[in-house]
Amino acid sequence: MAYSTKVLDHYSNPRNVGSLDKNSAEVGTGLVGAPECGDVMKLQIKVNPATNIIEDAKFKTFGCGSAIASSSLATEWVKGKTVDEALTIRNTDIVKELSLPPVKIHCSVLAEDAIRAAIGDWKKKNGQHSQPQAQPVEQRA
């Protein structure tokens, strides 16, 4: 399979690899996917409680190059956004940015799920209502 230059770049130089303290109240952690399916993403955000701005984001991903690139890109995009702004990121934006082929769309779906899961975890910790469930995949992909 031929990868786009952007996928190769994120694969070779992944942004924001690492972990944040999952016990901190300012940190939200999303862990999505399953080893049996061949991809697991962990995406963490650190939110400034005063501004609701995501000040830091880290990821670790078990998965193919497109999965690594999608989650790396997701951390870049959420940083500096407010929590609500981050929730507007769609998997289709990731597909477009990375020129993912149809068989790799699920990688982008997983990255969107990871963002939502991390924000959901942070909201839960901070006593906020979690966002409505993600829309069905068919409508998003």
Add this chain to the structure above:
Amino acid sequence: MSTNVISGNGNNDVKLPIYMDNHATTRTDPRVVEEMLPYFTEKFGNAASRNHEFGWVAEQAVEQARERIAKLIGATSKEIIFTSGATESNNLAIKGVAEMYKEKGNHIITQAIEHKAVLDTCKRLEKYGFRVTYLPVQKDGRIDLDDLKRAMDDKTILVTIMTANNEIGALQPIREIGALCHERGVLFHTDAVQAIGKVPFNVIQDNVDLASLTAHKLYGPKGVGGLYVRRKNPRVQLVAQIDGGGHERGMRSGTLNVPGIVGFGKACALASEGMAEEAVKLAALRDRLKDAIMGQLDEVYINGSVEHRLPGNLNISFAYVEGESLLMGINDIAVSSGSACTSATLEPSYVLKALGAGDDLAHSSIRFGLGRFNTQAEVDYVAERVVDTVKRLRELSPLYEMAKEGIDLTKVQWAAEPTH
């Protein structure tokens, strides 16, 4: 494809990319090509032309090749039928026997990790009313002979079990399987494509009635294969699956691929001469690769039997690292992965799943297929690249991090995303 030369230690220069996928196909040996060439241009006759020199020359070349192939597997030349390759040979053997012996019985036995050319042929026969038993394999990739005994009944006409597996290199106990078949008057077919020219294979000693062969796995050209069909004790009959001019004793019509057949014959002659020595060399290179990888990485697992294995095969799962991402990191090395992402079906390897290792280890597997043209310098380069890439990807892997924290990954409630 761009190539470049990396200076290794001293004079061990390695030319990139490195080919280490010799179960998929092999480079045609230059000595084979040389022998084929005249049969495209000067000696281009049709081997079935009986009334002129061009035909006689072609026929003579075909018969010499037939003898060379027969010699490699302990057969007689009349027992070799030429085909387009192993897929056709497997189809002809299984469908041809099923059709010929359907009055005698309708039961066929095979096993879970056969090549799709065997499994899908059996599935088609099921649609036509045949009963097929798919034996499971043990953890080492070999069938249990007791399972085979239990599966046989008075309607069993054919057992088809490969000699060596293409993914994990596991060698089946074919001699014992053949003996069991012969005791009960059941025909034994084996897909021997990965084995011939690599490990000793003799149709008499191994009690084989039909064997599928192909040229391109043993340094011959693509598009030419053969089927061994036993002529006595017992005499095996087949119903042809391709109708036409009655070539190949009526079992396979179609003008013979003379240059390809000449190449196939030469490849077998080279294998007859050099196999024993080459197997020792390949096993040493394979073990060097294995030791280098396993000496530097924890949690790597060999898939399939270590003892009963093709000398050039190494199939390893690198826990917590997904196969396709590993292939991306070693993109100057040609190998294969059992990961779903690298397969057309988007399913992880059915062979590795059948070993019971778990889908996660199938996703993490890499098949290294060493061959005649690989060198020690290449093995050292590959080991270094693989170790570096696995270490880098494990730093990126949430699973590795969780495992290091002592979390039992099998007990985690995974939120699998819905497209799977």
